[in-house]
Amino acid sequence: MTAVEARPGRVEVHGVHKSYAGVEVLHGVDLVVEPGTVTVVLGPSGSGKSTLLRSINHLEKADRGFIALDGELVGYRRKPHRGTDRLHELPEKELLRQRTRFGFVFQSFNLFPHLTALDNVVEAPVSAQGRPRAEVEAEARELLARVGLADRADAHPRQLSGGQQQRVAIARALAMRPAVLLFDEPTSALDPELVGEVLEVITDLARTGTTMIVVTHEIGFAREVADQVVFMDAGRVVEQGPPEQVLDDPQHDRTRAFLARVL
């Protein structure tokens, strides 16, 4: 494989609360993701899956609770103050640097339409990490080959199919050498026959020991790839455990009802 192997990343989510305009959508979520494992998050629409994922890389700021990556707080720094500790919000620059440890793959791809596939992948490593362009370009070509798009490097996003765009987006996230990859319904915007090619790439990444949190409705994928399945409903984690337990022997009525609907 390529030289771009993700570093291990242990994610801890502790009692995270989040409200939008006074309406609480996350009511204290706890979650631990061990390095090198795959966590699949399931749940009905509006249950807060995207909000949780976006809180993890601090695209949204949690109102209460905290998130840590490899023991380091996301978005804050701890400083002693008069015998106790205080949390200082990170300045924007450091927050951006911290974010590069997470790779985020969006449901709607969000590729930069004015840049070619190659430049989409090259942009952030050069501008955010200050790596030399030539080196990043060589690596980007390898990454595009890895997601099966070696020959489309010079195409613009609108000249690519949905599945191809999402694979470029995955390559773009990988180029930052993130510790953790976050996927928010990566296949929901795709035609059914394109879902397979994207899941294949993600499955392949899982085998190389990349830490991943994947929000998806693909139960088959969860069963095959997940180390841990988390079921969320109405802003809470209702049930979590290995796939055979959560998917085949759910303990909660709400989990059972949800699975009955999607299976």
Next chain:
Amino acid sequence: MTTLDTRPASTAPPAGTPFDQLEVVPARHPGRWVATAAVVVLLAMVVNSLVTNPRWEWDVVGAYLTEESIVRGVLTTIELTAITAVVGFALGTVLALMRLSRSPLLRAVSWGYTWVFRSVPLILQLLLWYNLAYLYQHLDLGIPFGPSFVSVPTLSLIDKFGAAVLGLGLHQAAYSAEIVRAGILSVDQGQHEAAASLGIPRRRQTTGIVLPQAMRTIVPTAVNEVIGLFKGTSIVYVLALGELFYTVSVIYGRTQRVLPMLVVAAIWYVVLTTVVTVVQYHVERHYSRGALRTLPPTPLQRVRSELGDVLARFGAPRGATR
């Protein structure tokens, strides 16, 4: 494709001849021909009246079109427009970014600027700047509320041209700010999120991700503004500044040849506008990369392909292949 028909061939192709061996007859458009004829007649009438009516005084137009003072006026108009456009859009971009920033103070200042400079008529602003020396005899450079290091008389800094550039540029900035802001707002929210999630530094998010995409919306309106400026700069005749319109009016005031001089000015304004329109086409094409699946042809390519079509129509009949 296989044909179902197996009868022996006669002289006329039988009904079952495969499609790809049949002659293609292009559709006729009788309505289009009638409309074309009507337009041609109208155009001929206009041209005829322009040529045969002696009051247009084409000889005077010809004599003055490239006369030295006129050319100098044209150059001043170009200069004024260029400086105003650059100042206007540079300051306008800053104002737009301020307006979209998270700082309430910056937002308020930007809003206030746009409010004031859009409210006061341009002609008033120009005269105000020109009379600045009356309000402040000296302009000082130094520590705010403290001592000043350099002090220059206002009149030496803001002459006619200075007042014109200041007035036009600051006024233009207020309008440009709204154009740039609209462009930035037209960029999908997901683009900001993707850039933020990749940790791209804020300045680069703006210059590398957002503005290039905003340009697609900005360019057509911006060019509109520049074309408007070419003609709008004629307002500085109130300062008796020798741009095209003022020069022309001085000449017809002297010679009483009003109409031909207006034609001279009109011709130059058309030329300037045409040049900008051509530039616009290519700038738009540049920024549509990635937004369109295939780039539109350049005007030259289009003329060539249309000529080709017309020639083909009158040439030998062809099969279904193009």
